[in-house]
Amino acid sequence: MKGLIILFYPFEMERYLETLLGERDSLLREMEEIALQETIPVVTPAVGNFLNLMVTINRSQSILEIGTAIGYSTVWLARGAKKCGGHVTTIDMNRDRLSRAEGYFERAGLLQSITPLKGDARKILPSLTPGYDFVFVDAAKGEYLDYLNLIDPLIAPGGILVVDNVLFRGWVVPESNFAPKYERMVGGLRRFLQELSQNPEYVTTVLPFGDGISVSRKVEAAPA
Template sequence: MELLQELQIFAKEYDVPIVEEEVRDCLAMFLRIQQPKRLLELGTAIGYSAIFFATLLPEVEIITIERDDAMAFKAKENIKKAGLTERITLLHGDAKELLPTLDGFFDAIFMDAAKGQYNAFFTLLEPLWKPGGVLYADDVYFHGMLHDKEKYHKRKVTIVKRLRQYLQMIQETEGYESIVLPVGDGLAVTRKED
């Protein structure tokens, strides 16, 4: 799709963080196998990944949440341009406030918002997460800081600590199974047991 290429160029030019190609392709593989009916995304940015998922899965309904005003405005424009307003609903606000207002179950969740909030998001996602459904959490190595001392910045200590807790929690929490894939900046894949 031409628009997706335009959005990649825009993201590069204006330094908007969008899903890395390697992660996008890995997600595409999982999602093609999974064939979710409802997908929830935390962190829309300019709408690149939401439009990508909707194009990949012609039947899927997507709810995507973005708190930044300028990003939400741009994403709305792009979703309209893609002709996907019927299948992608953009909710403008903080995911921590909006998640408790959502209804129904989602069988796929792409978590790509504030990395320091992943533990809090996980708790809020629990009631919305369909048994057998999968949560994909992006960038869990946080710019490589979780493993590479050279990349570690002292002022990011809290986020790094919280992501370590997140990775431990998804491995240890009963009722879930997880793998962490070394693609992009780390992709944690967690399945809720049926």
């Protein structure tokens, strides 16, 4: 069914659900601690686990990530991809963080499963070959609409698009109160969700864990 579905639950519920994931290995724990200490934005463990599960269920072969940071979500994606012979291409313009991410990829034994690209995704995306069956976006929130327009030609019919932080602390909900400095970002996310949910080429659901993630599937063309 076409449309946008948004569900809400309290933060305490997510903390509880995180305890059900089981113990994460030392590499992921280390990355989580570094991200916390240095205030590096990474996905929550629940979102990472969800990405891994989605890639595995979809048996994704060609995965694109926009926003590598230190590679936390990339490791989750690549571990899923490795199970089904897939490959992850990840883009980030921060050279220092991408270099650190590559170190984690090596330690995780995932160098053969990941291709990191340094640069502005808005400049790199037009040069990529279409056919990605899984795309994950976790980058500058104010650029999400730009990414959507650039990503659309790259996603194969039936492909999955997952975007992080789309609820942005719940502030995208009408009548929310937040500092004026966030007005542009929140407005951009609202426009992004509106455009994505009304796009007839995608079926979209928004889930409330992490900071909100949208999950979309590109509609496959009907048989002639």
